Amino acid sequence: MTRGRSGVLLLLLAASATACSGGNAESKQPPKRPPVPVAVAAVERKSIPLQIQAIGTVEAYQVVSVRAQVGGELMRVHIKEGQDVHKGDLLFTIDPRTSEAALAQAQATLAKDHGQVQQARAALQRDLSRVTQSRAALLRDQAQAKNAEVQERRYSDLLKRELIAQEQYDQIKTTYESLAATVRADEADVASAEETVRADEANVRSAEQLVKADEALVDNARVQLGYTTIRSPIDGRTGSLQLNLGNVVRSGGTSDSTLLVINQVQPVYVSFTVPQQQLPQIKRYMADGTLGVEALASGEPRPERGTVTFIDNAVDQNTGTIRLKATFTNAERRLWPGQFVNVALTLAVEPDAIVVPAQALQTGQQGAFVFVVKSDSTVEARRVVVARTQGSESVIASGLAPGESVVTDGQPRLVQGAKVDVRSPTGRQAGGERGPGPRGSGVGAGGASGAASPPSTSGGVAPGGPGPVAPKGAAPPSR
Template sequence: MSRARLAAWALAAAALLAGCSDSASGRSPAAAPPPVPVVVGDAVERTVPIQVAAVGNAQAYTSVGIKAQVAGQIVRVHFTEGRDVRAGDLLFTIDPRPVEAALRQAQANVARDTAQLRQAEAALLQQQAEVRKAEANLERDLAQLRNAQAQERRYRELMDRELIAREQYDQLRTNLAAMEATVQADRAAIENAKAAATAAVATVDNVRAVVRAGEAMVDGVRLQLGYTTIRAPLDGRTGNLLVQAGNVVKANEDTPMVVINQVHPIYVSFAVPEQYLADIKRFRAAAPLRVEARLPNQPATLATGELTFVNNAVDQATATIQLKATFANGDDALWPGQFLDVALTLTRRPALLVPSQSIQAGQQGPFVFVVGPDRTVEARRVVVGTRLGAETIVEQGLRAGERIVTDGQLRLVPGAKVEVKPARAS
């Protein structure tokens, strides 16, 4: 209780004791004090939101640190720090000349290896033709050998019957032996040709593998060349630019060159006591839950969003549950890192409301001065609920329509007469 209010109560008690003393002594009572000028308001019943208050902070919906993926010198920065960028916008250009030279070298290597592959494939075709030629020679000579063997059998019969000279038979035998040697040579030629063809196949496979490795090298260098132009991966707002044109950067350095924050939409993260978790889950299952964000100690709502995240565990250290709300933030009212007062609306219900300034603090709890029909005030204890800006919910102690003092309480005591005056213009 404030000193001024204690003084008012003391004056009222002194006045009451003085009246009793005058009655006992037989003196005539003093004149009634003049009415106390006050401003009054009404207790009204209205449907109000049931809210959970918390302190939160705004967080970027997505935050990406931009790093170089190839080493080199930055030749141009294409954006202004702090400005919005769109996904695909060019941010940085790294000197592409070293990578272009490496690409030309890799392409030349592929061209050389491809020429060698063509030569190896031609040699393979030639060896395969040699195999076919040797097989054809063997087939021809086998036919001749079979004919010679049949002729040898006939000549032997004729010789046995002394119808031909032995010299003629011996000549035929010599020719037959030569033919058998030719067939053996043909078989050896086939084996040699097949071995050469197998070696040619291995050569083709090896050169083809070299070509594929070279093509992979070209693809890798071409990818590196693509990394010399760095583009925005998402829509967002750029932060502090940490490099300038002329700086030499390394691939995947720990410190990003710039950070892009997506702020449309934006998160507001906050925590509430775990006792509200059951109600949050119950009401959220029925309908989306509205979340209001305000600047600290400011009654005006800065932005309105929707609860979109409930953490999967209660923080045992603080006995709170972490929540996130998503805000469209089209007007940039919220800024990453900003601290905010948050009001999570669980549901709406009828409630009795009074002006917040009518609630007084007493030794036995909060009370209000109720103005009766005869303009006499009564100090009545009340049970207060949630404060909703300029109004406060009264759970018990008042009825709708009763008039209560909102200004001028310092001079009031129970039973005092009041004079209602109009409220001052705000």
């Protein structure tokens, strides 16, 4: 009996020990990890531009310094600082009285010399009439002298034949000699009249030259008077006034002759530089047509679009860069002269590129990798080859296929094979139930976060947990 009780007691003790050891083994099992809340985005196949990024400076299309070309008191200012003006708009009025007096004096001199021209022309006409009369008298007297010469020869022959008296012949000879003397006198008179006409013509030419000089003085005086009203030479926007009403303006390009600077802001230039190594590529693509440029100013919601219109003719040897200019219509005036802007020069468009958000990329000892979300809601750390990163997107050369989902937020808490809980843009679970999720997490599957931070370059480690796991066969990413 005693032996039976002892056996039962031993069996109970053994069972109790076995139960205790089993309970201790179960208590040593690690607890199951909860799903890691993450944001994901779909891998996309799409066209993406090949761009060169740079910092540019906005330049006015035209800059005009408005200067006074005549001196005098600034009588009126017709515009305000910072006002839009058009070509031909009245800007300033300088005291015109001195210029008006100079114009009146020049006009009076011109009128006087016009009178001298008229007098010279009248004298010329009078002397031309005298020449005509002298030539007519010469022709008449030459005819009479010719007739008298014939008569003298006939009467001389008659005298030799003693058919007439000596007295008759002497009378005819005297008439002939008188007419010959008259012809000589007429010829001298014609020559004198012609000389007078030549002098009159010289006087007319001289008077006409004086008139031309007077007309030039009148034109100059009108121009000087016109300079007293200053108009805008271009469409643009005015700057600050350099001189105020009542100041004495000086001419001649001095500092106090500058009244205003006008900048043309529609269109505008954006000037930027790129490394000289990219010049052959730019020239090659530009040979196929114009190159588009985007310029984004700080605080603006969207960039302005323009085209490259200038490549400098030399590389800057100090910096090894080449200067380019792009022209923008600037219809909404979102670009302002002197402003710094982010410039994106588009060389070409790459079709069918594999693209992921840049914040999906992580860096390990073996290079870039991403966490790919599999169909069972676990992640795979997969190595990728990045062709280039442009803005918020990265072009993947190999390692991903369109339609796959990659993690864009929450990577520091992930390991190879970890379960994930995909969050929607509002922080709710994919099934519609709100979960805790990381603050500021991105979008759910198929969309990238609109307020994502730049991609991590170290992978990161969550407190109390391991870091990201590298793809199989690769060393873990460096922390």
